[in-house]
Amino acid sequence: MKIENLNKESKQNLGKLVEELIKKHTGAFDAEDLPIIKIVDSLLELGYTNNASDIHIEPFEEKTLIRLRIDGLLQDILFIPSNIHELVTTRIKILSRLRTDEHFAPQDGKLRFKSGDTRVDARVSIIPVIHGEKVVLRLLSEKSRQYDLEKLGFGEKDLLKITKNIHRPWGMILATGPTGSGKTTTLYGILKILNRREINISTIEDPVEYDIENINQIQVNPKTNLTFASGLRSIVRQDPDIIMVGEIRDQETASIAINSALTGHLVLSTLHTNDAATTLPRLMDMGIQSFLVASTINIAIAQRLVRKICEHCREKRPLEKTIFEVIKQQLSLETIKKYGLAEKELALPYGKGCNACQNSGYQGRTVIAEVLEMNDEIRELVMKERNASEITKKAIELGMIPIMEDGLQKVRSGITTIDEILRVAQE
Numbered sequence: 001m002k003i004e005n006l007n008k009e010s011k012q013n014l015g016k017l018v019e020e021l022i023k024k025h026t027g028a029f030d031a032e033d034l035p036i037i038k039i040v041d042s043l044l045e046l047g048y049t050n051n052a053s054d055i056h057i058e059p060f061e062e063k064t065l066i067r068l069r070i071d072g073l074l075q076d077i078l079f080i081p082s083n084i085h086e087l088v089t090t091r092i093k094i095l096s097r098l099r100t101d102e103h104f105a106p107q108d109g110k111l112r113f114k115s116g117d118t119r120v121d122a123r124v125s126i127i128p129v130i131h132g133e134k135v136v137l138r139l140l141s142e143k144s145r146q147y148d149l150e151k152l153g154f155g156e157k158d159l160l161k162i163t164k165n166i167h168r169p170w171g172m173i174l175a176t177g178p179t180g181s182g183k184t185t186t187l188y189g190i191l192k193i194l195n196r197r198e199i200n201i202s203t204i205e206d207p208v209e210y211d212i213e214n215i216n217q218i219q220v221n222p223k224t225n226l227t228f229a230s231g232l233r234s235i236v237r238q239d240p241d242i243i244m245v246g247e248i249r250d251q252e253t254a255s256i257a258i259n260s261a262l263t264g265h266l267v268l269s270t271l272h273t274n275d276a277a278t279t280l281p282r283l284m285d286m287g288i289q290s291f292l293v294a295s296t297i298n299i300a301i302a303q304r305l306v307r308k309i310c311e312h313c314r315e316k317r318p319l320e321k322t323i324f325e326v327i328k329q330q331l332s333l334e335t336i337k338k339y340g341l342a343e344k345e346l347a348l349p350y351g352k353g354c355n356a357c358q359n360s361g362y363q364g365r366t367v368i369a370e371v372l373e374m375n376d377e378i379r380e381l382v383m384k385e386r387n388a389s390e391i392t393k394k395a396i397e398l399g400m401i402p403i404m405e406d407g408l409q410k411v412r413s414g415i416t417t418i419d420e421i422l423r424v425a426q427e
Contacts, residue, residue, distance in 0.1 A: 014042040018080050031090035031100070039084070040091045041113070044122065046077070047139055048115045050358070054139065055122075057092075059085050059132035070358070071307045071365050072180065082132075089126070089133050096124040104128050115141075123207060140209055149189040152182070153366030153415075155406055157399070161299060161371045166190050171298035172261040174248075176273045182305045182367055183270040184209065187244055190268060191215065194242055202238060204231035205246035220246070228253045236260055245269040251287040258288055261296040275403065276302040276372035277391040280382050294374070294382040302403055303369040306410070306420040307362035313354040316347040319418065326422055331404065339408045341418075349414040366415060368407040368425060372400055 018039060030036070043066065047055040052068035064085040066077045080088070093100045096109030106127045113120055123138040149159060166173060173190065175183035188210065195201060195214055206220035206228070216238070218231050228245055229252040235243055236256070247270050248254045261267040273279050279300040283293045319341070327341055336342050351361025372378070372395050381391050396402060401409075407421035 014039065014046050014078070018078070018084070031087045031094060036084075036087045036091050039080075040088055040095070043088075044113050044120070044137070044139075045115055047137070048118075048120055048141060051364075052139060055135075055137040057085070057088065057135040057137075059129065059134060061131050064088075064132075071360070071362055072305055073307075075358075085132055089135055092124060092135055092137070093126070098124070098126065103133060111137075123209070149186070149193065152186060152189055153410075154369055154371075155401065155409065157401065158301075158369055158371040158406070161373050162190070162301065163193075165298040165373065166194060166266070168266065168298055170261055170264045170266055172257065172296050173266070173268045173298055174271055174279050174300045175269075176271045176276065176279050176300060176302045177304055178272065178274075180305070181303050182365075183303065184246070186301060186303065186367070187268045187270065188212070191242070191244060194266075199241045200239060201242045201244070202235045202240045203244035203246070204228055204235060205244070229256060232256045232260070236265070240265060242266045242268070247271070248283075248286075254283060254286045254288055258283070258292050258296050262292065273302070275388070275392065276300040276370050276400070277395060278388040279372070280391060281385075281388050284385065290383050290385050294379040297374050299374065300372045301369055302372075303367050304403065304407075304424040305365045306368055306407065306416045306424055307360075308364045308366050308416055309349055309414065310351040310354065310357035310361055310363040312356040312363075313352040313361065314349055314414065315352050316349050319346045319348055323418060323422070327418070330422065335405065335408070339405075339412055341408075348411060348418055350417050350419075361417075362420075366410065368403055368410060368416075368421070370400055370403040370406060 020035065043055065047068055050068060050070055052070050054069040056067040056074065058065045058067065059082065063079040063082055065079055067074045068077055090100050092111070095111040098107045098109045109124045111122050111124060113122070118141060120139060120141040123140065125136045126133050149162065154162065175186045177183055191201060191212065195212070197214065202216040202218070204218040204220060208217045208219045211217065220226055220228060220231065228247065228249060232243070232245055232253060233256055243260055243265055245253065245257055245267065248257060257267050257269055271279055271282060273282050280293055280297065284290055327336065340346065351357060353359040353361045357363040375398065377394055377398065378391060381394055404421065404425050407425050410416050411418050411421060
């Protein structure tokens with residue numbers, strides 16, 4: 001994507017400021033001089049107005065590249081001269097209250113800025129690379145906090161399973177998937193439903209991305225030995241009703257979380273697995289006994305995020321032969337027929353590209369998911385320590401909609417494209 005396709009006003013502001021600074025720059029500028037302040041402010045505004053989740057500032061030998069992650073994909077925006085890079089980085093360090101004299105060690109911080117009436121927090125990560133310091137800012141705005149489960153994109157049947165199980169008094173709710181698949185957002189959506197004055201909710205996260213009213217949130221801090229395991233152990237002594245653990249990374253955290261779920265707490269957490277069924281053997285691989293897994297897990301949600309077709313330039317086009325060949329490799333003949341993908345002259349929706357979507361054809365994202373609900377038959381397979389493929393097969397027999405099929409339903413409903421489903425869900 002070229003910068004011309006982005007928000008015109010913010011693009012022009014940043015472009016002009018950089019050009020003016022290049023003309024005037026004699027090496028005498030400081031990071032707190034007005035031109036540098038304006039460039040950083042315009043860069044933050046550019047990211048926010050274009051709904052970017054991240055801003056990347058990447059130094060190379062002769063110039064620095066600025067990129068935005070929009071709807072999950074990184075897009076080149078513009079280059080700035082190398083001699084401005086250090087000034088921009090220093091200005092960001094000042095705003096984040098980081099050490100400006102440290103250039104050879106990673107630093108993490110936070111800054112806050114306003115765009116109109118909206119307050120936007122940005123998580124800052126700075127690491128040394130061979131040509132300087134790379135900066136990544138994760139934008140955490142108020143508009144990103146719309147974590148209503150119904151608006152995230154779960155299908156009706158999956159939503160019913162989730163709603164039923166989160167109202168149980170104890171057990172575990174697990175969200176799984178790769179980094180950036182919306183797991184934490186799903187858990188926040190669940191907490192929003194459960195958050196009532198008569199309930200004590202505590203979380204331990206790394207990092208705490210959003211401050212949620214009436215919930216006790218703990219930030220992991222390795223410097224003070226506040227890990228997921230030690231924090232979770234302390235939370236259990238605080239008389240909680242519901243506990244959220246940002247991520248189960250090790251055997252100790254898994255063991256404490258499972259025992260908490262077993263002793264009358266509802267525990268929410270995330271795990272890195274490719275599908276819902278793999279979650280159960282994965283916990284056993286971490287040293288949790290099969291009968292504990294079988295008796296504590298309520299549901300496992302596997303999810304991905306896919307881009308939605310832009311409403312302003314939606315059209316239909318025939319399914320390409322190359323895409324159909326990939327579909328045949330990924331899906332069974334039964335599934336292909338079920339969703340009508342072998343129909344002659346099949347036309348599927350796509351986005352042609354327009355100014356509203358920066359000529360990408362997509363605008364916004366939605367979730368595709370599979371929800372495995374624990375029942376007697378699944379529980380029996382777990383107790384016998386069966387593998388994930390057997391558990392998946394049984395779950396599908398019992399009504400679980402596989403993640404790929406959930407995606408195909410959204411394709412046939414005109415929400416996303418077959419290309420997107422294959423991009424994020426193919427194995």
